[in-house]
Amino acid sequence: MPLPRLHLDAASVCTCATPLILLALVVAGTTAGAADAALAFDFTPGAAAPGHVQVTPGTLYSRERGHGFEPGATVTAMSRSGSDALHDGFVTSPTPFHFTVRLPREGNYRVTVTLGDAAGASTTTIKAELRRLMVETVKIPQGDHTRVSFIVNTRTPRIQQTGTIAAGEVRLKAPRESTQEAWAWDDALTLEFADAQPALCAVVIEPVQVPTVFLLGDSTVCDQMREPYASWGQMITRWFKPVVAVANHGESGETYRDSIGRRRLDKILSVMQPGDWLIMQFGHNDQKQIAAKSGAPFTTYKEELKRHVDGARARGGIPVIVSPMERRGFDDAGQVRPSLIEYADAARQAAQELQVAFIDLNAMSKVLYAALGPEKSTVAFATPGGKVDNTHHNNYGSYQLAKCIVQAIREQRLPLGLWIVDDFTPFNPAQPDDPATFTVPASGEFTNQRPLGDEPNATTR
Incomplete structure (x- = not known):
């Protein structure tokens, strides 16, 4: 569970201009070196591998230590004989556990994880920060080990003076973003390990310069903090190779106007650097915010959207507009009832006028819901307290929507498609994955607190 540890002082945000920023990490009587140095950890009850810091179940995270397990972890260390120091021990747990490392600066980091058990089979799923799916269901036979790599983007609220952009800070929503969602904004990188039998041997974290895919959107895009809620922005990370970062700046309850304000x-x-991407999807909350204005979807909404496109292009970025997915609602004939069609049409018009790539998630979501049907479609939506939330999705639903977007990227031959993982197979929303075989494990924390903003107004028969 995210703790209220968001520090906005200069030391924690690390805005120093010197190229050698020392990490306040004291391990075994030594301090870490320059900001570009890799941080390596060995999860073994025995001697750590050369160049690695030993981590035991009792190593709890604190800012002073700079690394460790988050409180509440029920981790067990297992020892295995062998000559390879990185494979002679690991940690495991029957419930999801989190390991956090404080970093010298915000940015993109390559994380390389060694998994496996010399004496048994293992299955591990890895998420990062606020439940971003990075590695899905890695099954390793007894005696084998493997290394997996992925890129994690980290950030702080601080905005540095850049061209016409004034210095300052993002206006975070308190207490939501400063406490419950603190892992998305602090000066540390948090990894979640889960599944049937995780076996974590080692972790190496190193800064990298790679293209970044920025996401902007509302509660259906942002990093949802707890189960049963999830968004496609938390799942799309699964489908990119470790040569690109996904930076999710979406937030619950927001609009294009809020993104600016x-x-x-x-x-x-x-x-943003030249060649980075900006994928944007708003509409659910814009519909309420500007509802009183006649024709607002085709005036105010498009104007605010254009400011985002113009800003990205001025920085050499590549914008992509995504139409808002539908809410869950069916008429008496069992057909999906549209509730956001004007905003989907306005997004399409804006994309055409601005000559920007357009992904019609609204249309694909309706195909997806229709394929599942009025009753079965509930399996794609969060059900806090047993009540179906007809706007917000669960892990299964957000996973399907993420695959819709990845499929559209590939079909439209966007250059972004070069970074899609090799094991992504063509996806047709009319033939969604069988929810009975969906295997992404839930994270440990649950909530009945509904995301901010859009209220349920879709009804089902």
């Missing part, structure tokens, strides 16, 4: 767009533009 709370300086989320400024934050993105302040760190």
Whole structure:
């Protein structure tokens, strides 16, 4: 569970201009070196491998230590004989557990994890920060080990002066973002390990310069903090190779206007590099925010959307507009009832006028819901307290929507498609994955607190 540890002082945000920023990490009587140095950890009850820091079940995270397990972890260390120091021990747990490392600066990091058990089979799923799916269901036979790599983006609220962008901070929503969602904004990288029999041997974290795919959106895009809620922004990370980062700047309850007013767009533009991408999906909350204005989807909404496109292009970025997926609702004939069609049409018009790539998630979501049907479609939505939330999705539903977007990227031959993982198979929303065989494990924390913003107004028969 995210703890209220978001520190906005200069030391924690690390805005120092010197190229050698020392990490405040004291291990075995030594301090870590320059900011570009790799941080390596060995989860063994025996001697750590050369160049690695030993981590035992009693190593709990603190800012002073700079690394460790988050409180509440029920981790057991297992020892295995062998000549390979990285394979002679590991940690495991019957429930999801989190390991956090404080970092010298925000940015993109390559994480390489060694998994496996010399004496038994293992199955591990890895998420990062706020439940971003990075590695799905790695099954390793007894005696084998494997290494998996992925890229994690980290950030702080600080905005540095960049061109016409003034210095300052993102206007975070308190207490939501400063406490419950603190892992998305702090100066540390948090990894979650789970599944039937995880076997974590080692972790190496190193800064990298790679292209970044920035995401902006509402509660259906942002990193949802707890089960049963999830978004496609948390699942799309699964489908990119470890040569690109996904930076999710979406937030619950927000709109294109909020993105500007709370300086989320400024934050993105302040760190965007030429060739980076900006994928945007708003509409659910814009519908309420500007509802009183006649024709607002085709005026105000499009104008605010254009500011995002213009900002990304000015920084050499590549914008992509995504139409908002539908809410779950069916008429008496069992057909999906549209509730956001004007915003989907306005997004399409804006994309055409601005000559920007467009992904019609609204249309694909309706195909997906229709394929599941009025009753079975509930399996794609969160059900806190046993009541179906007809707007917000669960792990299964968000996983399907993420695959819709990846499929559209590939079909449209966007250059972004070069970074899609090799094991992504063509996806047809009319033939969704069988929910009975869906295997992404839930994270440990649950909530009945509904995401901010859009209220349920879709009804089902």
